[in-house]
Each structure stands twice: as C-alpha cells, then as structure tokens.
Amino acid sequence: MNLNKKLIVIGMVLLIVLWTGNIIYYEKHAIKEPLFIKHYYDVNISGDIFKLYYVQSINSKDKIINIVLPEIGQQYINFAEYDMGNTNGPYYKLKVLMININNDSNNKIPDEYKNKFITKAKITFSNGKILNVNLGKIYLYSDKNSSDDLVQRGVTATTDSNGSTILYANKDINITGINSGFYDGLKDVLKINIGGVPLSKITFPIKMKAGETIDVSYAFNFNNRNDIRLNNAYNLTFNILTEDSQGNKGSSPCFIDFYPYSSDNININVLKDNKGVE
Template identity: 25%
Template structure:
C-alpha cells in the first residue's frame, strides 16, 4: 500500500512538472516574428545594394520570408532567408539577406517595410532606419593607411594627410548609440577634443572607437552599420567629407534574447 502511495505521488509530481513545462513553453512563445532595429548606411556596388536584417521567431516556426515590399519600389528585390544565426530552447534568430538591383538615382531611406512569409501571411514591420546612398563620397585629402577591428567591438582607423589640413569635426548624421559608444581622436576622447585640429602634410589622424557591450541599454540590442563623417578643410577653406565606417552586431546571449522578447511583446 505504501509503495502505491509513493508511486501515485511520483506520477502526480511528474504530471505537475510536465504541465508546468508546457505552460512555461507556451508563455515564452511570440505571436509573430519580431524584427530587430537596424541602422545602416548602404552604398551601391555596380548598382547592387546588399544588406542583412535579423528577426526573432519561435524555434518551431518553419515559415520563411519570401518577399519584402518597399514604398515606390520599381526594381527587383531578392531575399534569402535560409540562415539561422542563434537558437535557444524557445526562439531562433534568422538572418534575412537582401539584394536590390537598382540604379542609384537618388537617396532612399526606410524605417518600415512589408514582409511576406511562405505560409501566405504578411506583416508591416519596423526595421530601424536603412539608408541607400547614391554613391560613396569621393575624397582626396586624407589617405587611409591602416585599420583594425575586433570581436570585442573595438576598432581604429589611421589616415595620413596629403597636404596641410584642418580637421573641423566629426559628424554623426544617423542615429548613433551615444549611450554605449565611445570615440577617441589621436588618443583623446571625442568630448575633450578641441576642433579644429591641424594636420601638416604626411601627419596622421587616428580614430579609435569602442562599444560598451556590458551596457544594459535597449540600443545595445540594435544592429549598426553606419558612417561617421570626418570633416576637413584645406588652406583655401574648401571642405571635404571622409566617411568613417563603423559596424556593430549585438552579443545575443540567451539572457539578452529573453530580455528582447519581453521588451517587444
């Protein structure tokens, strides 16, 4: 009789555990795919624009993105949604590769696109801000001579002046993540740098940057692929813009993915 009681208690405990697991699993599910926020400056390569968007969906979701629609679209857009970059017990992160074959006749920018899925459903999603530029800025006065980047989200670029120049500032046109991004100019923090900086012929300018990946801020879960503008003038007062390319991909641990889901439900 005592054995039967222990067996009944064990079965009852197992049933409670099983029901609890099902309830937890159901509570973790998202009603539809959730796109991350992306902030990109994209330039053409032989009239071809390419970039990737990332979104989260349930780990059991077999749907794929088959097409996207953009305002005033008059050119081919190709999508490839075959790559899964991260998987947890409940969710998966998918990489949506996008290729646009179009003449770079104007600058376009989007923050919302229409996404169509393989099951016939569609959704209008906020993607951040993607800017397609007509061409890469032409510049002659600063030569890029070296650069580095690391998986710990730090990097640097060094330039050499072709002639006597004044560096008049660093401009951020796009939505930069100022709450966890830091920059130094020739070893001094950007906030403490006094512009203009004088560069003699063959003197160098070094720009270092770092993202604080430990920062508990929403923007640390966004994707960035942006240009900062180095503003320079020559002795005659003519100006030029040198783009400084900086990219950032968030460290999407299981814990951070869980936080992202709770914030975006």
C-alpha cells in the same frame, strides 16, 4: 502494497507537475511570430548590400518568400536568407536577410533613392503570413562629396562592438569636425576617440601633415542590460570633415558597426514589448 501505490501516485503527481511546469515555462518563452529588430544604417547608393535581422522560434520551418519596401516603390527585392546558427538557447534562432536593392547589372542603386529613408517592409512568409514590419531607419546616401584628403590604411572590428580606422593624410590638412546622422542618439553609449582623445574633449581643428596617420576608434558600452538599443543593429557612417590650405573642403568616411551575433545577444522580453511589427 499500499506504500507502493502511494509512491506510484506521488511519482505520477510529480511528473504531472513537472510536465505542466515545462509547458508553462515554454509558453512564457514562446514567440507566436517572428520578431524583427530595429536597424539604423547609412547605406551607400553606389551598391551596398545591407542586412536585416529577425528572431524566430527555433522549431519554425517558415521562410521568407517576398519582401516589399514601399517607400522606394519596389515590389520585389533581391534577398538571401540565412540562419546564423550559433545560438546556445533552446527557444530561438537568429535569421539574417542580405538585401540587395540594385535594379541593374551595374551594381548601382538608382539615383532616385538618394537621401531616402527605408523604415518599413511588407514581408511574406512561406506559411502565407504577411507582416508589416517597422525596420528602424535606413538612410540611402551618396558619397559624391567624399574626398581623398584622408584615406584608409587599416580597419579593425571585434565581436564586442569595438573598432578602429587608421587614416592617412595625402596632403597638409586640418580636421575641422565630424558629421554623423545617428550619433546624437547614441552619445551616452558610443564612445569615439580621434588620435586617442575622446571626441568630447577635442578642440578642432586638428592639424595634420602629409604622410601622417591618425586613428579613429569607437566602442559601444551599455550599462543597462535592458537598454532597448542593445536589440538594435547599427551600420553607421562617421564622416571626418577636412579642409586644405586652399580652403577646399572634404569628407572622409569611417564606419561603425554593431550587429547581433546570435539570439543570445538579444533581450527577447524587451524585443517582445517593442516588437518591430505594426
């Protein structure tokens, strides 16, 4: 009888220890409010829709009901919210907001937004909570200076953050250089090849004859898994600068994407330490 009592006591103690351990473990992983990642985008004012990502507790039922982008003076933003729905973890889920800042039926962002940056948002949730969020840096640009010297003939992108664009020359041209607003901050992790040659080893100009094609490829490679940039989303325009035999200059865009596909792609502890909430 005494032995049975001892076994019962030991069992109860073990259950209490396990229960307490589970609570401590859960509290360690719990997030008290949604965590927004940082976004670095080039958004074409001709009508691009862009995505905002945030991580939420997997059991949360809260929804976003209003978004204000004060830097462009909009009091209400058209948006749709989706659950990415492909997490393997028991604690978090990744949500995505599809943002549309067009203000008319022509699917065109107002010209006064040109060359402006969106860096913050005021976001209201269904539970009444309001967050002032640091979004990163979203640049609204115009493609009025683009040309058809080089046109896209094919685009590929993979979930491991690699991609390429095949460009076709409409006439004899020289590729004279590249232009990208965000590239300098990513040189150590973003590798770009033009015609199979690393960008760092290219000597411009590159001569192209009409009818020729050239491949522009990119690959992200993060050696440090705690690199805070792994938690970011990128949608960048990488412009190929050209000049023809008459001295006419042009610019042809390629696009670089880096998005999270689930909360498993995000280092939550790093995101907590650098959360996008002011």
